[in-house]
Amino acid sequence: MGISQPALSKALKATETVPEPREGFSGASPYEICARYDAGFIDRDQLVDELTRWSYxxxxxxxxxxxxxxxxxxxxxxxxxALCIKKP
Known part of the structure; x- marks a missing residue:
């Protein structure tokens, strides 16, 4: 993979601080939900549904x-x- 064992260990420890997505949502924050839409992981209907149900x-x-x-x-x-996310 081209990564040293110490670097891999450090990266894995950093994942412990990453919040899990809320139940019923595809992301842990509105920004993450928008980023998942931008990346094509969720469709527009799901994006709108989740952003309207989010407790801001x-x-x-x-x-x-x-x-x-x-x-x-x-x-x-x-x-x-998330509006600043640029599509390639």
């Missing part, structure tokens, strides 16, 4: 002093970020 986290807000906004995981921002 609250979108972040500023503290009134700066414009830094940090959204909760699973917020609608993940769908907006």
């Amino acid at each position: 986290g609250a979108q972040g807000g500023t503290d009134g002093y700066d414009s830094l906004i940090v959204d909760q995981p699973g917020s609608w921002t993940h769908v907006e970020l």
Whole structure:
């Protein structure tokens, strides 16, 4: 495979932190669902179904002093970020 044993071991340990897809969904986040659609793993009907059923986290807000906004995981921002996925 062209990968050393230490590199393989490190890569396998990194997979322990990858969240599993939610039950009934093809991804662990709206972004992942969109990425799976972009890659051709799910069709448009499934994409729309999953994104409309997703329980979105609250979108972040500023503290009134700066414009830094940090959204909760699973917020609608993940769908907006997925718009940046470029098709080849």
